[in-house]
Amino acid sequence: MGRKLKEATPPSDPEIPNDPELNSEKKKKKKKKNKNKDPENTIHSPKRKIEELEKTEEFSDSKERKKKNKKKKEKENKNEDEGLEENGKNEQSGIHEDGHVAVTGKDVKDAKYAPLKSFAESKLPSDVLQCCRNFESPSPIQSRAWPFLLDGRDFIGIAATGSGKTLAFGVPGIMHILKKRKGTFSKGRNPLCLVLSPTRELAQQISDVLCEAGKPCGVISVCLYGGTSKVAQISALKSGVDIVIGTPGRLKDLIEMGVCCLKDVTFGVLDEADRMLDMGFEPEVRHILGQTCSARQMVMFSATWPLLVHQLAQEFMDPNPVKVVVGSEDLAANHDxxxxxxxxxxxxxxxxxxxxxxxxxxxxxxxxxxxxxxxxxxxxxxxxxxxxxxxxxxxxxxxxxxxxxxxxxxxxxxxxxxxxxxxxxxxxxxxxxxxxxxxxxxxxxxxxxxxxxxxxxxxxxxxxxxxxxxxxxxxxxxxxxxxxxxxxxxxxxxxxKFGTHVKKKESKLYGAHFKEISVDAPKSKKITFNDSDDE
Structure with a gap:
């Protein structure tokens, strides 16, 4: 340890510190060594970086990429067959046939939460599963989400668009309603399920899926969004509905008008939660969730997990919700x-x-x-x-x-x-x-x-x-x-030519030190200082 410190101490040689001939010879060798060290050829120079990047382009051909992805998939399937799983007290990870699935939360290793391999394994009524008749088996997010949601657990899902997220929360939502209603549907009933969406188009798309899924079971949905007349929406609410799908702005308006009552909502869903908060809907979301039943089951789907979404989850979810990540939380584009x-x-x-x-x-x-x-x-x-x-x-x-x-x-x-x-x-x-x-x-x-x-x-x-x-x-x-x-x-x-520098992720409220926060992160503690004359 001491020798390394001496070797690293400039400028003289630790063994022969005062020999001028040897020091002179060493300087010559050093000079010769650095003779061809052109700044443009250093490993950190822009020119060298471009050359290194250009070398990687040789492998960007589509055939090479497909071959690489094929090998990766074969390796993942091999790991799955061997039944490998990550270690951790409250964490379970596995390789699904359609990609990597990571599950975290309390008691997630329990056998009753095993991923579903078929719709039959869910043991749901045939009229509820009628909406899945065109699919061979549950998607990765559905196979992981249903066991937890049907058991009443609070749930966070992170999965790519087009992965079947709507039915991932829609089917458990319908089952929640059927159990609460016990098969009887009265006229003028208040909704039991709420789905919040950031845009009108997404709200309509969710409504189309849930209307079709709920029809065989007698579960009625209504879609509430701005840019159109409130008359038909108010009429539907007064007739009685089971599921309300809406955008934050219009939903808050109808609540304040006294025509939308959410006090009986015991199953709440935030879809595209990060997008909703990015659009500035945080006050509306908090106001709307505050109108629902305090003893409710919460579901959140989000493409990313920033600070504001984490804080929302802490406020409106159980301390240990289940978090399922299909694929990766890292930013990555579709390889197709x-x-x-x-x-x-x-x-x-x-x-x-x-x-x-x-x-x-x-x-x-x-x-x-x-x-x-x-x-x-x-x-x-x-x-x-x-x-x-x-x-x-x-x-x-x-x-x-x-x-x-x-x-x-x-x-x-x-x-x-x-x-x-x-x-x-x-x-x-x-x-x-x-x-x-x-x-x-x-x-x-x-x-x-x-x-x-x-x-x-x-x-x-x-x-x-x-x-x-x-x-x-x-x-x-x-x-x-x-x-x-x-x-x-x-x-x-x-x-x-614009460079490859990546700026640190910043929060609009908290600046450059903002970072992704784990769902298991401890809550902040309030510190009270004793009164003092020293201020």
């Missing part, structure tokens, strides 16, 4: 999507968009979803394309709900397979067979970029995402490079 990033001048985007549409949309059958950042930008791009003879629809906040619903319906049916959208369509929406996503404007966060391109490449199909990246987006270049490299995609040299 080919990501093409093009760095160009802001003024060149219109011409490039038209060129891409002429190439990918010439048959008028290919569904193309074009994302923009602002409502005004959506209108301008839509008008520009319409003047060019393109048949196009759009959805954004400046359109009425009727117009948004109609546009989305035309796009889904394929009647008008070209749609311009803001980030209201980036998350949660299940739009089948979108073959191409074009990011006309890069989003404000890399998370939104991942969600946007996730609109294509769904259900095992391949998709293409073409992204325009401009000078004003350079602050997100490092994060985008990481997403591309993780998915084995080509990183263009023009993007690397």
């Amino acid at each position: 999507v080919m990501q093409i990033v093009e760095v160009l001048d802001d003024r060149a985007r219109d011409a490039r968009l038209v060129a891409l549409l002429e190439k990918s949309h010439k048959s008028d059958q290919t569904r193309v979803l074009v994302f923009v950042l602002y409502k005004v930008e959506a209108t301008r791009v839509e008008n520009m394309l319409q003047k060019g003879g393109w048949k196009v629809v759009s959805i954004h906040g400046n359109k009425s709900q009727h117009e948004r619903t109609k546009a989305l319906s035309l796009f889904k049916k394929g009647t008008c397979p070209l749609m311009i959208a803001t980030d209201v369509a980036a998350r949660g929406l299940d739009i089948p067979d979108v073959e191409v996503v074009i990011n006309y404007s890069f989003p404000l966060t890399t998370e939104d970029y991942v969600h946007r391109i996730g609109r294509t490449g769904r259900a095992g199909k391949n998709g293409v995402a073409h992204t325009f990246f401009t000078q004003q987006n350079k602050g997100l270049a490092g994060e985008l490079v990481n997403v591309l490299r993780e998915a084995g995609q080509i990183v263009p040299d023009s993007l690397l």
Whole structure:
């Protein structure tokens, strides 16, 4: 230990400290050693970093990527067959046939919480399972969530869009209602189940699924959202409902009007919780949950686990909720999507968009979803394309709900397979067979970029995402490079010129020291100081 300290102490040799000839010879050797050490060739230099990144591009070919993913999957399946599991007092992890599933929480190793391999294992009534008749087996999130939710546990789920999250909480919600009602449904009944959603489109999508799932059992749902008349919604509430699905703004309005009573709600769901809080709905969410029964079962689905969502879970959930993560909490894009990033001048985007549409949309059958950042930008791009003879629809906040619903319906049916959208369509929406996503404007966060391109490449199909990246987006270049490299995609040299630095994750309220918090983190303690004259 002492010798290492001496060797590290400059400037003289520890064994012959005062020999001028040997010291001179050592300096010559050192000089010769550093002769070719050009700053541009150092391992930390920008030039060297680019060269190292370029080497990795040799493996970004799709065949290599598929081969690599195949080997990874074979390894995971092998681990599953051997029955490997991670150690931990209250933690259980396993490899599901569709990917990695991590489960944490109290008593999660209990045999009664074993993941379901078939719908029959759930032992649910046939009329409840009728909504699952088109599926061979439960999805990973469903197979893990149902045992806990049917047992009345508070639950946090983190899973990719399109993984069956709606039925993951919908089926247990229906069973909760049937047990509470005991098969009798009175007219004018108050709801027992509440589902909160950040956007109107997602709320409608959840409503469509739950209405169909509840019909054979006599369970009635209503969808409450803004941008449309309250009359029909108030009428439905007065007739009596079992499940309320709604956006925070409209739901709070109807509560304050005295027409929506949530005092009997004993099963609450927050879908896309992180998105809801990002949109500034925290006061509304807290107000609405405060109207529900205190002895309720809470379910939260969230793509990420930031501080505000953690605090919400601490306030409205049991101290030890179950947390299931399907895949990874790390930011990663769908590997079935080919990501093409093009760095160009802001003024060149219109011409490039038209060129891409002429190439990918010439048959008028290919569904193309074009994302923009602002409502005004959506209108301008839509008008520009319409003047060019393109048949196009759009959805954004400046359109009425009727117009948004109609546009989305035309796009889904394929009647008008070209749609311009803001980030209201980036998350949660299940739009089948979108073959191409074009990011006309890069989003404000890399998370939104991942969600946007996730609109294509769904259900095992391949998709293409073409992204325009401009000078004003350079602050997100490092994060985008990481997403591309993780998915084995080509990183263009023009993007690397912006650098690969990644900023620390920041919270709007708490600054750069903000970090992801574990669900098992201890609650904060209040400290009271004794009165003192020293202030």
